[in-house]
Amino acid sequence: MISIVELLRYNEEIRHKYFETLASLPWDELVKNREASFQSLRNIFIHTMGCSDYWLDFLLGEHRRTQGRYEEYENVKDILEYMERVEARMRIFLDSLTPSRLAMKYKRVKSDTTIEVTGEDVLIHLFEEEVHHRGELIALLWQMGIEPPAMGWKNL
Secondary structure, X not given: OOOHHHHHHHHHHHHHHHHXXXXXXXXXXXXXXXXXXXXXXXXXXXXHHHHHHHHXXXXXXXXXXXXXXXXXXXXXHHHHHHHHHHHXXXXXXXXXXXXXXXXXXXXXXXXXXXXXXXXXXXXXXXXXXXXXXXXXXXXXHHHOOOOOOOOOHHHO
């Protein structure tokens, strides 16, 4: 059975391939408003890391979220540094993950509604969120005439 940890580690591996592709583009292409969910390729990519940053704070009871406004990422190096910070936090969290921590219940208040989720629920959401936006990046790259990075589970 595949674990959520394996899926998140897979996402990290594929994220690096997408980063390399995005980093090879001229900056004006990376930040161009493409009328997508978060406008530009840069913003969509940063958004996926911001989700991990936000939910790690939630799971750890911290308030360290380090994502700045999209326009504060003025070059590829800024994006890389943010990606590395979030990935380091995620690796530390996943390396310390236990079955009881995965099953731990958390309460989240959103508007007037309180929901109860497990740590595993949150991690599955993070996996799904990145895959969802990766599909968006794929479509935008195709529209630009760029072949997205090859990917497949276990090199299938």
